[in-house]
Amino acid sequence: MNGVSRVTGGVIKHPLLERARDEYIPLCRDAADGIVLPLLGPTQSGKSIIFNEVVPILRASFKDARRGSIPIIGLQVETVSEGRTKPKWIGIELLKVLDHPIYKHIGAFDENEHYFPSKGRDETTLRIALKEAFQKRFTRRICLDEAHLLTRTKDPEL
DSSP: OEEEOTTTSSEEEOHHHHHHHHHHHHHHHHSOTTOOOOOOOOTTSSHHHHHHHHHHHHHHHTOOOSTTOOOEEEEEOOOOBTTBOOHHHHHHHHHHHTTOTTTTTTTSTTGGGGOOOSTTOSHHHHHHHHHHHHHHTTOOEEEEETGGGGGOOSOTTO
């Protein structure tokens, strides 16, 4: 794994990062469908670097010739409210990546040209649409970078 140093402009190889990547890729490739494999580490430890290398490798490993297939999804989780991400946002973003005809234009510049009433954007409907879309697109893996943002809550006890 090579990275360009912001300080020196040179290439730096980090053996621990390379080792983590080399151990994580086979786990992701060989895991049974439906298994959650978190990549944990402190801030600035290289998790996103590994994520950005794992997703293309998984896409190459899980090529599917069936029409419309999207076996691997890579999604960068973003905060939408007070440093948190809402599950509804994740659902809509996944449906957009899956090119769902009802949800694919939400938030796009041409959204008004493809307007659908907000009916159908509740979490239950989104879950049903996701389940169907994953099956129809033959989705095998969903890779989320910054997934820890899903765990943030306003509840002080949690």
